[in-house]
Amino acid sequence: MRIHFIAIGGSIMHNLAINLAEQGHQVSGSDDQIVEPSKSHLLAAGLLPKELGWFPEKLDENVDAVILGMHADKDNPELLKAQELGVKIYSFPEFVYEQSVDKTRVVIAGTYGKTTITSMVMHVLKKLGKQFDYLVGAQLEGFDDLLQLNPENKLIIIEGDEYFASSIDRKSKFLDYKPNIALISNIDWDHFKTVIAEEEYYKQFEDFIRSIVPKGALIYNKDDAKTREVVERTMDIKINRHGYKLPEYTINKGVTYLHVGEEKIPLKVFGKHNLSNIAGAFTVCEWLGVKRDEFFNAIQDFKSSIRYLEFVASQNGSVVYQDFAHTPGKLRSSIHAVKEQFPNQALVTIIELNAYDSLDQNFIHAYSGAMDESDFAVVFVNTSLIKEKNIEIDKLIHSLSVAFNHRSFQVITQLSDLEVFLETFKSGGYNLLFMSSNNYNGVNMTSFADKFLRNF
Missing domain, CATH: 3.40.1190.10 (Mur-like, catalytic domain)
Incomplete structure (x- = not known):
């Protein structure tokens, strides 16, 4: 089959394209943005588009199927051309089912x-x-x-x-x-x-x-x-x-x-x-x-799926875990899991919240009490990611402090300040749980664990 991918740079999309090419299908694709690791994977497979953008001329009556990624809008010029030609158009779940x-x-x-x-x-x-x-x-x-x-x-x-x-x-x-x-x-x-x-x-x-x-x-x-x-x-x-x-x-x-x-x-x-x-x-x-x-x-030897109470490092009796947090309930349950597993160790929990979500009062108040079981609670909001420059940092810190209402609480708004916190915190007798729903923007967890553990 001759198969064209619209938005080939997606995580599933580029994997599917490579797999089909390996099976012997003739595969092409386009995208207006391709980032790592998709870019390297497509390059190695010989499927990386020569230039970014959408090119309706890539499609003609010889194309057997088009696979449409989520990144492509309904007015995408290649999609419109495929519809005009009457080519069979699949979402990737539809295509996976057919296969x-x-x-x-x-x-x-x-x-x-x-x-x-x-x-x-x-x-x-x-x-x-x-x-x-x-x-x-x-x-x-x-x-x-x-x-x-x-x-x-x-x-x-x-x-x-x-x-x-x-x-x-x-x-x-x-x-x-x-x-x-x-x-x-x-x-x-x-x-x-x-x-x-x-x-x-x-x-x-x-x-x-x-x-x-x-x-x-x-x-x-x-x-x-x-x-x-x-x-x-x-x-x-x-x-x-x-x-x-x-x-x-x-x-x-x-x-x-x-x-x-x-x-x-x-x-x-x-x-x-x-x-x-x-x-x-x-x-x-x-x-x-x-x-x-x-x-x-x-x-018995299953360790973890990616970022679910995933072990990062340990030293001097302290352990560092990373986890994925997308709801207050998930934050609460993960803290409880670490405290239950290590009842004789105190716990520092750092949660990275989306900078824009943190400005929403309804969003942050949903987290009330979510970190109560942690001995020390830190909220990291990377305000450098907010394009607007008129953010009142003191007001943001106050609203987060009121919402979480934790006895040992700190708000950190810069990555450099988070590094200083980890370097200066005496980790003896403490475990660290770092949680995020933001793919750890700018955070190297191995480096952060080292900073925390070495200040014993």
Whole structure:
């Protein structure tokens, strides 16, 4: 096939383009912005466009298919040309489904936890020598790419995204996959992080359940009230349903042990979210024919999906973790997980908030009490990223202090000041948890951990 990518520089898009070229398809693409690592990957594959921009002349009647990325607007000149020619236009989820129609499709969805559960399932299957395709939204340890499509494989593991498929396909990406086995980890609408209205957001998950193939399986987190509510709306359809719950566990000397019958399985991860995710991953693997002993032997050395209570460094009895925070509840639960794991250590928590969100009073007041369990709380707002120069820093600091209402609280607004804080804080007896939803703008976590740990 001759396939053209509109917005080839996207993280999934460029991985899909490279994969299809490796299969022998004739691949071309355009974009008006391509950044690393996409740029280097496309260059190495011989697929990097010679110049940035949109070039309708690249499309003619010999193009078999166009794959449209989210970055391309509905008035994109190449898209308009493809529509004029009558070329088949896919979003990448539509195309992945078409390439996987004869495979067993496992789709893992949820507001959060889906990357971790997906990576757990993939980790286990890989350790057991199983062959499978996959599609994930973040780089995972042990896997070189975000996507693999191999015509020979009979199974695909997909991280299901609930957001729009493309500018001309305004339904959730996960609705295109039509899973044989689906999992929902939780459903938590956040009006600060989604453009989808609340009821529509919940409806997308109901539609996702209804997209499961007849006699397929739904695996869901019974501990999550909103998930249970959505599942109950779909009792009219004939699918298998299997709920999972937080398993029993104990913590001894900084190690979490999962209770499996009479056995206690030591883990390299901790926290209730991770343990719940293991229960979900186990249920998926059971449906795929993995035996109980095989799963728990394989999961013992699973470390973390990217940036979920991810170990960074340790020294002199202090440990540094990084984590991804996108809701006050997630911040609260991650702090609790570290405190539960290390009850005899004090905790410094630093959360990096989006600079513009921090100016919204409704946004910051949602974080009231979220850091109460941390012994020392720091909010980092990189005000240098705010284009407007009339920001009243003192007013911003005051509003954050009032909102968080923490006994040992500090607001830092410059990266250099954050470095000074870490260099001067006496880390003896403290652990550090650094959380962000901003991809750590300007922050080198290894360097920051070193600054914190060396001032013992």
